[in-house]
Amino acid sequence: MTKKKILVGVVVMLILSSAAVFLLFKNSKPQKNQIPTGVLNEFNSNKVDKSNYESANLAQFSISYPNSFTPSEHLLSGDEGVALILDSEELEKNNGSFIVEKYPIDTVTLNSLKEYFNKSKLSREDISLGQARIQAVYFTGEIPSLQGSIQQNVILVSYNGYVYKIQMSYVSEERKEQLDQEFKNISSTINFL
Secondary structure, three states: OOHHHHHHHHHHHHHHHHHHHHHHHHOOOOOOOOOOHHHOEEEOHHHOOOOOEEEEEEOOEEEEEEOOOEEEEEEOHHHOOEEEEEEOHHHHHOOOEEEEEEEEOOOOOHHHHHHHHHHOOOEEEEEEEOOOOEEEEEEEEEEEEOOEEEEEEEEEEEEOOEEEEEEEEEEOOOOOHHHHHHHHHHHHOOEEO
16 A cells, blocks of 8 residues: 555544544533532532641642642643642552643533543532532543553533543552542542632
């Protein structure tokens, strides 16, 4: 096969992929979460012992985490948002990551992220997040991969013109209760400024 045929094939695949992504986002319809707050699970930091916690303050939010975690702040591509990465020995042992991402609502929509995680077949639950009891969506479950099973915990929330994605992933054939609880504890401390 000539290089020209390969190049044409690659270009055709890129065009088809771009068209599929365009149609996916074009057909997404805004949804409003109408579930009364009283029936939502609460991720509330009042239940967390924060005596060994530190805080990171970023633009428009702060979050607390155990002092066994190491934070690092990063700009997302094209300066479209900010990410806070929290590393720990336990996450490293499990090839894991804990990331909080903040995007302006005009670059990433809450509905597009919900659609993505709905398609991944994770279980979904509406929650209230933090002391402000902001309505959010919690996804959890396992996604198969070449590395093995990847366990996921994801919270999506839109607040004051920004979309936030709080995500912990780790490689394991089964859930690790300690990591899952740490995700809930840390996530519950988010404070929108």
